[in-house]
Amino acid sequence: MKNLALSLLFAAAANGAAIQKKPRQLEGSSGAELPKLISSGGINFLPKQKAYKIEQIEPRNADAKRVKITYGPYKLRAANSTVKIGNAQSMDKGGTSYQYLVDDDFPRDITVLQSKSMVTDENFKREDTANGIYNHHNVFMDITKSPQPAYACEGRKAAGALPYAVFTAGATEVGDINYSSTSKDIKTGYHLSKNRALLNSIDTINYNNFDKTVYTVTEIEYLEGTPAGYIDTFQALIDPSICGGVNGAAIHPPKGVSKFNVNSTGIIAARDGYILNIRGHLHDGGINIQVKINDKEVCNSKAAYGGEGHVTKTPEGRVWETIRETSTCYDPIKVKKGDKIYMQANYDLDLHPSREMGGGHGAMAMGSAKRDLANVGTAMDGDAEQMALVVTYFAPI
Ligand SMILES: *[C@@H]1O[C@H](CO)[C@@H](O)[C@H](O)[C@H]1NC(C)=O
Ligand SMILES: *[C@@H]1O[C@H](CO)[C@@H](O)[C@H](O)[C@H]1NC(C)=O
Ligand SMILES: *[C@@H]1O[C@H](CO)[C@@H](O)[C@H](O)[C@H]1NC(C)=O
Numbered sequence: 001m002k003n004l005a006l007s008l009l010f011a012a013a014a015n016g017a018a019i020q021k022k023p024r025q026l027e028g029s030s031g032a033e034l035p036k037l038i039s040s041g042g043i044n045f046l047p048k049q050k051a052y053k054i055e056q057i058e059p060r061n062a063d064a065k066r067v068k069i070t071y072g073p074y075k076l077r078a079a080n081s082t083v084k085i086g087n088a089q090s091m092d093k094g095g096t097s098y099q100y101l102v103d104d105d106f107p108r109d110i111t112v113l114q115s116k117s118m119v120t121d122e123n124f125k126r127e128d129t130a131n132g133i134y135n136h137h138n139v140f141m142d143i144t145k146s147p148q149p150a151y152a153c154e155g156r157k158a159a160g161a162l163p164y165a166v167f168t169a170g171a172t173e174v175g176d177i178n179y180s181s182t183s184k185d186i187k188t189g190y191h192l193s194k195n196r197a198l199l200n201s202i203d204t205i206n207y208n209n210f211d212k213t214v215y216t217v218t219e220i221e222y223l224e225g226t227p228a229g230y231i232d233t234f235q236a237l238i239d240p241s242i243c244g245g246v247n248g249a250a251i252h253p254p255k256g257v258s259k260f261n262v263n264s265t266g267i268i269a270a271r272d273g274y275i276l277n278i279r280g281h282l283h284d285g286g287i288n289i290q291v292k293i294n295d296k297e298v299c300n301s302k303a304a305y306g307g308e309g310h311v312t313k314t315p316e317g318r319v320w321e322t323i324r325e326t327s328t329c330y331d332p333i334k335v336k337k338g339d340k341i342y343m344q345a346n347y348d349l350d351l352h353p354s355r356e357m358g359g360g361h362g363a364m365a366m367g368s369a370k371r372d373l374a375n376v377g378t379a380m381d382g383d384a385e386q387m388a389l390v391v392t393y394f395a396p397i
Contacts, residue, residue, distance in 0.1 A: 046199070047087070049100035052215060064113055064221050069106065070124065072215030074098055076133075076206040090203050092136055092384070097203040102140070108196050110222040111189035111230055113180045117170035117218040119204055127214055128309030129322040132207035134355065138170040138216050141199045142192065150236035150394035151341060152270035153243035165190075166235045167198060168218060171281075179233045179393055181276040181332040188233040188276060188395040191226055231395040233276065238291070238343050238390035240264040248345075251386035258349035262388040264342055269335040276393040279328040283387045284355045285347050286323070291390055292342040299329035301390070305352055322355065345388035354383035 052070045059066040076096040077085050088097040119127045119135040127133040145165040167190065168177050179190045206212045223230075239248040243266035253260050280289030280301035291299040305311075306321035313319055335341075 046099055046101050048103040049200070050103045050105050054105060057219070059221055061113060061221065064223055066219060066221045067107065069218045069220070070120075070215050071100075071200065071218075073122070073213045074202060074204075074215065076204055076212040076214060078210050078212075079132075079207050080209045081211070088201065088203075090136075090205075092203070092205050094207075095136060095203050095205040097201065099199065099201045102198040102200055106196075106198060107220065107222065108192060109194040109225055110192050110220075111224075111226055112167075112192055112220055112222045113189050114176060114178050114221040115168040115219060116176045117168050117216060119170065119202065120215045120217050122213050122215070124215060124217060126309060127204075127212075129320065130309050130312045132312070133212065133214065134205040134207065134322070135171055136203040136205060138202045138204075139200070140167045140169065140218070141165065141201075142167045143197050143199055144193055144195060145234075147234040147236075147394075148396070149270050150234075150273065150275075150392070150396070151238055151242060151267055154266045154268055156243065156266075167192065168220070170216070170218075176328075177235065177393075178277050178328075181274065181395075182330050183332050186274055186276070186332055186395065187227075187230045188274070188393075189223065189227075189230050190234060191230075191232045192222075231274075231397065233393055233395040236392050236394040238264065238267065238341060238392065240267075240343060240345075240388055243267050246388065248388040249385065251388060252383070253347070253349070253386065258347075260347050262345045262347075264344075267341040267343075269337055269339040269341060271337050271396055273335060273394050273396040275333045275335055276395055277328055277330050277332070279391045280326045280345065281387050281389040281391050282323060282326055282345065282347075283384060284323050285349045285352050285386050286326075286388075287346045287348050287351070289326070289343055289345045289388065289390055291329075292340075293333060293335060294340050295342070298331075298333055301326050301329060303352075321352070323352075343388070343390050347386060354386065356383060 049071060052072050055068045057066045057068050075085055077083060079094055086096040086098045088099040090097040117138050117140070119133065119138055121127050121131065127135070142165045146163050147165055179188055181188060202216055204214060240262055241247040243264065245264055246262050248262070251262060278291055278299040278301065280286070280303070282289065282303050286303050288300055288302045290297060291301070303326045304324045307324050310324040311319060311321045
């Protein structure tokens with residue numbers, strides 16, 4: 001149960017879900033127990049994990065440091081295996097999930113400018129759909145911090161804010177986390193405190209009929225301590241559900257509907273600050289997310305599909321292209337408390353079919369005992385969820 005609750009928290013963090021809303025796979029568990037569980041020291045049951053290796057690498061900013069931290073090895077079960085492995089509950093029928101606390105070797109008391117994280121193979125090369133590996137999420141969450149929300153609702157409290165800060169994360173699409181902005185005048189970064197406690201979770205689906213071993217590789221660019229003048233910045237998600245719409249992390253369109261959109265209503269800025277950069281988070285099927293502030297478009301984040309590592313062929317010769325990236329809007333925007341925030345996400349499942357869940361669901365639906373790539377990406381009951389989330393980095397002023 002504890003592990004189930006934590007899985008829900010991590011999936012929420014990775015996907016920006018409102019945690020009191022239950023993804024359908026986890027009906028029966030309650031997100032409301034999470035803060036209780038964690039504040040009562042309940043996470044101590046999780047093992048602490050040392051990095052497999054930590055390397056100093058070339059920073060992008062001359063005055064900063066950059067480290068590359070590798071965790072693993074993690075074994076992933078084969079798609080046709082019925083034996084679950086891992087120490088946590090996967091969000092996908094066929095997935096494998098692990099959860100740990102980072103140990104003392106992870107950096108602390110630093111101001112992070114940028115980070116990124118990915119799942120790799122045994123040679124530390126990025127694992128991708130082309131190799132039958134789908135990274136559902138790979139998250140580091142800082143449970144010592146719970147930033148005041150950046151977004152709220154007109155006349156009401158916002159629902160579903162995550163109780164803790166997402167420090168860094170990776171998923172199947174390539175997307176860096178950027179706590180710095182294009183403006184030299186705005187100094188920002190994420191302060192990872194001396195007494196930070198980071199929970200790390202990975203949830204990965206192996207579509208191959210053989211076990212796989214993977215690692216996670218996370219790069220962090222940082223300044224030591226808390227340099228003067230730097231605003232402590234955090235990731236803030238815009239989820240259409242915070243003011244009473246569709247849960248942006250668990251969208252399942254009605255059968256037969258392939259073109260649709262999801263609009264937010266009634267979201268406002270909860271405080272003054274800078275939105276440093278904006279990126280949409282979509283799953284296979286998403287086309288773009290448009291963001292408006294006070295009725296003016298400030299970002300149109302577009303999904304790109306296929307390309308190296310993000311395309312494969314099924315044994316039948318059908319092409320499966322998965323989402324490669326969604327574009328980032330880099331211009332920092334100053335917002336005032338009460339400014340109107342609007343998002344619209346657009347989908348076309350004919351153009352880009354939903355990902356089929358792992359673990360043989362599709363194979364069964366097709367009346368076959370065999371599970372292979374032929375069943376991936378077809379529109380059936382085992383379709384993975386669609387996303388409508390906007391990832392922003394917010395510097396309060
Ligand atoms: C972070 O943002 C800066 C400023 O916009 C940009 O120059 C840089 O390419 C970004 N880096 C990453 C890793 O996204
Ligand atoms: C999974 O498929 C592989 C390759 O076809 C086969 O060798 C293996 O025995 C299968 N495992 C199970 C549990 O069916
Ligand atoms: C979302 O907004 C667009 C543009 O205003 C509109 O065309 C569309 O019907 C709306 N979609 C929904 C589901 O309300």
